[in-house]
Amino acid sequence: MTVPQKRPAEDLTVTALDNRIAEEPALNGHSNGANGHAVSSLPTLDASKITITRADPNARTVPTEAEANSGNETICTDHMITVSWTAAKGWANPELKPYGPLSLMPTASVLHYATECFEGLKAFRGYDGKLRLFRPDCNAERMLMSTLRISLPGFDPKELEKLIEILMSVDGPKWLPKERAGSFLYIRPAVIGTQPQLGVQAPKEALLFITASFMPRMDLPEGGMKLHTNPEDMIRAWVGGFGYAKVGANYGPSLLATAEARSRGFGQILWLYGPEGYCTEAGASNFFMLWRTKEGQLQLVTAPLDDKLILDGVTRRSVVQLARERLAGELEVVERKYTIDEVLEADKEGRIVEAFAAGTAFFICPVSEIHHRGIDVKIPMGKEGKIGHYTAKLKGFVGDIMYGNEQHPWGVVIQEQE
Numbered sequence: 178m179t180v181p182q183k184r185p186a187e188d189l190t191v192t193a194l195d196n197r198i199a200e201e202p203a204l205n206g207h208s209n210g211a212n213g214h215a216v217s218s219l220p221t222l223d224a225s226k227i228t229i230t231r232a233d234p235n236a237r238t239v240p241t242e243a244e245a246n247s248g249n250e251t252i253c254t255d256h257m258i259t260v261s262w263t264a265a266k267g268w269a270n271p272e273l274k275p276y277g278p279l280s281l282m283p284t285a286s287v288l289h290y291a292t293e294c295f296e297g298l299k300a301f302r303g304y305d306g307k308l309r310l311f312r313p314d315c316n317a318e319r320m321l322m323s324t325l326r327i328s329l330p331g332f333d334p335k336e337l338e339k340l341i342e343i344l345m346s347v348d349g350p351k352w353l354p355k356e357r358a359g360s361f362l363y364i365r366p367a368v369i370g371t372q373p374q375l376g377v378q379a380p381k382e383a384l385l386f387i388t389a390s391f392m393p394r395m396d397l398p399e400g401g402m403k404l405h406t407n408p409e410d411m412i413r414a415w416v417g418g419f420g421y422a423k424v425g426a427n428y429g430p431s432l433l434a435t436a437e438a439r440s441r442g443f444g445q446i447l448w449l450y451g452p453e454g455y456c457t458e459a460g461a462s463n464f465f466m467l468w469r470t471k472e473g474q475l476q477l478v479t480a481p482l483d484d485k486l487i488l489d490g491v492t493r494r495s496v497v498q499l500a501r502e503r504l505a506g507e508l509e510v511v512e513r514k515y516t517i518d519e520v521l522e523a524d525k526e527g528r529i530v531e532a533f534a535a536g537t538a539f540f541i542c543p544v545s546e547i548h549h550r551g552i553d554v555k556i557p558m559g560k561e562g563k564i565g566h567y568t569a570k571l572k573g574f575v576g577d578i579m580y581g582n583e584q585h586p587w588g589v590v591i592q593e594q595e
């Protein structure tokens with residue numbers, strides 16, 4: 178039997194992804210997707226169908242931030258949301274229920290073949306008393322992209338966004354109370370393949386779940402973030418790989434180098450790529466250099482998205498957009514490939530102004546040093562040695578939206594159930 182070819186064989190992955198999207202009714206709104214693929218009539222992810230089982234509100238007290246972050250276990254809020262999916266029955270009704278263990282068979286796909294992807298976003302208690310998410314639509318869309326990349330089931334990202342809002346509307350008032358203005362909780366949606374069958378294949382069962390938890394503040398480490406470039410025998414992601422997707426498979430293998438860098442006094446790895454040594458990301462954060470060009474132009478430079486090596490960070494995107502909108506007269510924003518040799522040269526010529534990592538976990542975190550093959554590049558950290566002028570400015574723009582000092586469409590207010 179011959180399979181009709183819609184695209185050249187070289188485009189197998191692109192074709193597979195297109196077909197998955199075409200089959201997903203929530204993403205099409207038609208009975209037939211693109212390519213004439215039959216659209217499934219099975220139940221889609223639907224937040225309005227949620228069932229709610231409440232935890233005893235007095236069973237657990239809310240720890241202080243310091244207490245919550247002092248142990249070896251992430252402290253989650255009272256509730257979590259789970260939604261199961263099977264190829265035969267589609268998405269089940271979402272469940273909001275007390276936080277607790279999941280039940281999985283030892284043969285579950287995720288435990289053997291890394292069929293897992295995740296998201297990370299924060300809920301912020303504003304200085305105006307309101308609870309906000311920051312651009313949750315971006316996280317929901319990215320999670321759909323990651324999910325499809327590892328053959329897990331598609332869904333309407335708007336429904337995922339609604340589920341996140343429901344969890345925070347229930348747990349926000351108690352776990353991120355109004356007295357804690359300026360604090361945040363960390364929200365972790367994930368999808369895993371749960372089919373209990375060994376064999377390398379796309380899972381026919383999956384589970385989407387969402388938790389909310391404490392997470393330490395990591396945006397102002399003493400002396401700034403120190404980066405160590407990756408060892409020559411290890412890369413994080415590669416062209417044609419999946420560095421652009423937030424899949425668990427990207428992270429486990431990076432821990433070896435990160436642990437080694439930590440033992441040498443560095444916080445994160447600056448991941449370089451290729452024989453040219455292109456600067457890509459800092460740990461699991463995007464990376465920005467602020468320097469003067471040889472011509473004297475102040476330039477904020479960060480790695481591009483088009484080769485799909487790096488993650489399209491929501492923080493990165495926001496920094497790029499706000500810098501272009503609000504600092505246009507002072508600096509130029511450039512998304513391009515740049516090498517570690519360019520960084521070393523700029524250092525020699527005294528052109529480095531600042532550097533920072535940007536991501537949900539580290540927020541906008543000043544970088545004070547890059548160590549590369551025996552050379553230490555020291556990076557200015559502002560007048561008081563804590564954070565540079567432009568890094569602070571950009572952090573202020575984004576932070577003001579998160580904590581409601583500035584009303585902005587990116588700050589999505591949650592209606593709380595009190």
Ligand SMILES: *Cc1c(COP(=O)(O)O)cnc(C)c1O
Pocket residue numbers: 297423458460461462463488489490491492493535536537538
């Ligand atoms: C999550 C992540 C980022 C940051 O993305 P945000 O959306 O800003 O949190 C950057 N790089 C990698 C590899 C990541 O996993």
